[in-house]
Amino acid sequence: MTLHALTTSGLSAGYGDAVILDGLDLAVLPGRITVIVGANACGKSTLLRAMSRLIAPRRGQVLLDGKSIHHIPSRELARTLGLLPQSPIAPEGITVADLVSRGRHPHQGAFARWTRGDDEAVAAALAATRTIELAERPMDELSGGQRQRAWIAMALAQQTEVLLLDEPTTFLDISHQIEVLDLLTDLNQTRGTTIVMVLHDLNLAARYADELVAMAGGRLYACGRPEEVLTEHNVRHVFGLESRIIIDPTSGRPIMLPIGRHRMATDSRPARSGHPD
Amino acid sequence: MTLPAPALDALIGNRRRRLSRRRLVIALLLSIVAALFALTLVLGQSYTSPGDVIRVLLGEDVPGAGFTVGQLRLPRAVLSVLAGLSFGLGGAAFQIMLRNPLASPDIIGISSGASAAAVFAIVVLSLDGPAVSVFAVAAGLGVALLVYALSSRNGVAGTRLILVGIGVSAMLESFILYVLSGAPAWTLQEALRWLTGSVNGAQLDQMLPLLVALAGFGGLLLSRTRDLEALRLGEDTAAALGVRIARTRIVVIVAAVGMIAFATAMAGPIAFVAFLSGPIAARLPGSNGSLLVPAALTGAILVLAGDYCGQFLLPSRYPVGVVTGALGAPYLIFLIVRINRSGGSP
Numbered sequence: 001m002t003l004h005a006l007t008t009s010g011l012s013a014g015y016g017d018a019v020i021l022d023g024l025d026l027a028v029l030p031g032r033i034t035v036i037v038g039a040n041a042c043g044k045s046t047l048l049r050a051m052s053r054l055i056a057p058r059r060g061q062v063l064l065d066g067k068s069i070h071h072i073p074s075r076e077l078a079r080t081l082g083l084l085p086q087s088p089i090a091p092e093g094i095t096v097a098d099l100v101s102r103g104r105h106p107h108q109g110a111f112a113r114w115t116r117g118d119d120e121a122v123a124a125a126l127a128a129t130r131t132i133e134l135a136e137r138p139m140d141e142l143s144g145g146q147r148q149r150a151w152i153a154m155a156l157a158q159q160t161e162v163l164l165l166d167e168p169t170t171f172l173d174i175s176h177q178i179e180v181l182d183l184l185t186d187l188n189q190t191r192g193t194t195i196v197m198v199l200h201d202l203n204l205a206a207r208y209a210d211e212l213v214a215m216a217g218g219r220l221y222a223c224g225r226p227e228e229v230l231t232e233h234n235v236r237h238v239f240g241l242e243s244r245i246i247i248d249p250t251s252g253r254p255i256m257l258p259i260g261r262h263r264m265a266t267d268s269r270p271a272r273s274g275h276p277d
Numbered sequence: 278m279t280l281p282a283p284a285l286d287a288l289i290g291n292r293r294r295r296l297s298r299r300r301l302v303i304a305l306l307l308s309i310v311a312a313l314f315a316l317t318l319v320l321g322q323s324y325t326s327p328g329d330v331i332r333v334l335l336g337e338d339v340p341g342a343g344f345t346v347g348q349l350r351l352p353r354a355v356l357s358v359l360a361g362l363s364f365g366l367g368g369a370a371f372q373i374m375l376r377n378p379l380a381s382p383d384i385i386g387i388s389s390g391a392s393a394a395a396v397f398a399i400v401v402l403s404l405d406g407p408a409v410s411v412f413a414v415a416a417g418l419g420v421a422l423l424v425y426a427l428s429s430r431n432g433v434a435g436t437r438l439i440l441v442g443i444g445v446s447a448m449l450e451s452f453i454l455y456v457l458s459g460a461p462a463w464t465l466q467e468a469l470r471w472l473t474g475s476v477n478g479a480q481l482d483q484m485l486p487l488l489v490a491l492a493g494f495g496g497l498l499l500s501r502t503r504d505l506e507a508l509r510l511g512e513d514t515a516a517a518l519g520v521r522i523a524r525t526r527i528v529v530i531v532a533a534v535g536m537i538a539f540a541t542a543m544a545g546p547i548a549f550v551a552f553l554s555g556p557i558a559a560r561l562p563g564s565n566g567s568l569l570v571p572a573a574l575t576g577a578i579l580v581l582a583g584d585y586c587g588q589f590l591l592p593s594r595y596p597v598g599v600v601t602g603a604l605g606a607p608y609l610i611f612l613i614v615r616i617n618r619s620g621g622s623p
């Protein structure tokens with residue numbers, strides 16, 4: 001698998017008159033996992049959409065291996081760069097196998113025949129996401145976690161070397177979140193797939209990221225190794241939240257403990273764990 | 278990531294089974310079209326033996342059957358098939374592209390636009406033949422553009438597009454009535470043709486342009502089958518799969534509107550055939566994959582069967598559009614009630 005360099009330089013983009021991204025420079029580490037975090041509506045999805053050519057930049061550009069993605073034929077780009085959007089739509093009654101096979105779209109011409117290679121790619125994607133048993137089930141009958149695995153399988157069937165995922169763990173319970181993130185890490189480690197994803201949970205972001213990117217106000221606020229980025233100072237600036245950072249004994253990664261106005265222990269140690277998050 | 282061979286075989290087997298089920302559905306629909314076509318030729322007010330029908334079709338002079346079959350029934354059946362295919366295919370393409378069964382050209386005003394232009398060209402400008410079709414195509418595209426412009430704000434919102442389209446459609450229908458009421462040779466039959474559609478008075482030599490339009494625009498649409506299928510996953514996913522959204526949209530709109538306008542210039546906006554064909558085809562057991570071809574065949578079946586009912590099975594004679602209209606209206610109401618419940622798209 002070849003490693004690809006995906007970068008943005010001075011990227012500005014938005015919708016209508018609203019400027020959402022404002023001169024953003026980001027160099028995605030090839031073959032690594034980059035996780036983007038930031039407050040609601042700060043432009044994380046917009047960044048992923050601009051990086052996969054779903055919206056055109058106002059200024060600046062998105063480069064894949066030094067070439068503007070707007071100059072790469074769309075099918076060719078789709079064989080290198082995949083995106084799983086925040087809320088993809090499953091057509092009524094579609095089965096998992098059918099959905100996953102649609103990931104083969106960029107590998108086929110308008111009238112080209114379905115090949116054994118296509119079947120193998122679909123089967124491999126189903127196996128990697130453990131959705132083989134679900135292959136003939138309709139999407140609308142699956143649980144949230146199963147459905148998300150099917151969507152990831154579709155993205156895997158596309159066999160791109162760079163994969164962007166917008167909040168792939170939203171709506172999943174904690175065990176399914178871990179399962180999806182482990183799956184993506186496997187993919188990164190076994191195939192060298194470059195992964196860029198938006199995550200909501202800062203602690204999971206810090207645990208799974210090689211590179212953590214914090215966005216604020218349409219720009220990069222901080223970018224680097226999780227322990228450099230997930231700091232009390234940065235959490236205050238990006239989320240407007242007071243917090244304590246401790247080290248996770250299992251992963252050695254930083255963990256953020258929010259400090260609210262209530263439930264403070266009298267000796268002012270970090271808040272007792274009252275309710276599960 | 279290796280995979281147990283049985284799993285791969287099962288996957289391939291299931292895909293093949295789906296494919297052959299789909300072929301079976303298409304073959305069945307084709308044979309229903311053929312059967313209804315034959316019925317229209319053989320049995321009308323009077324019965325003509327299949328042998329006589331075939332001799333007429335081969336160009337022999339058959340006393341007593343030549344006129345009925347050659348001049349009345351055959352053109353009618355051919356127009357029914359061509360118009361039905363056009364409406365079914367064009368309607369399903371719109372519904373798939375906009376991911377909404379209500380976004381059919383006959384609901385959002387495109388068919389009434391083509392019809393109004395045809396009426397205007399015939400009654401006011403005294404045109405006939407292909408010139409009428411050109412007017413109808415231009416008006417259909419114009420209405421598509423107008424509805425799109427009126428309803429787009431931060432991208433096209435489904436429900437707004439449909440409401441705007443229904444409004445435009447109503448305006449165009451009153452325009453049709455206005456033009457017809459000023460026409461010297463105004464007849465109820467003509468009015469019904471341009472308001473609900475009819476295959477009365479079809480002539481064989483008019484069918485060639487329609488056939489060419491169907492082949493050209495239909496071929497263009499079918500070449501976009503895979504892109505349309507990807508669009509069903511939403512625009513973001515489709516674009517990420519390499520579909521050029523804007524270009525696909527333009528091709529689909531031009532092809533579908535072109536096809537529907539040509540058919541409308543000949544048969545009027547046969548009520549709800551475009552709207553019903555896709556959803557009916559989608560509910561056929563074993564239907565999977567792209568809906569375009571099954572929907573086209575369903576359209577042909579609806580028009581053939583609707584016309585036959587309207588002529589011979591009801592107490593008095595009705596044009597086909599009245600029959601398909603009666604069929605489609607309840608479904609339309611059902612979908613609108615469902616929008617109302619969900620407060621958004623159906």
Ligand SMILES: Nc1ncnc2c1ncn2[C@@H]1O[C@H](COP(=O)(O)OP(=O)(O)O)[C@@H](O)[C@H]1O
Pocket residue numbers: 015018020038039040041042043044045046047431
């Ligand atoms: N299609 C759109 N049209 C107009 N504004 C949009 C659209 N999508 C997002 N926005 C706006 O852009 C801003 C950033 O959105 P988004 O990138 O989705 O944020 P995030 O993913 O970080 O929560 C928000 O204020 C949102 O309302």
Ligand SMILES: [Mg+2]
Pocket residue numbers: 044045046086166
């Ligand atoms: Mg988002």
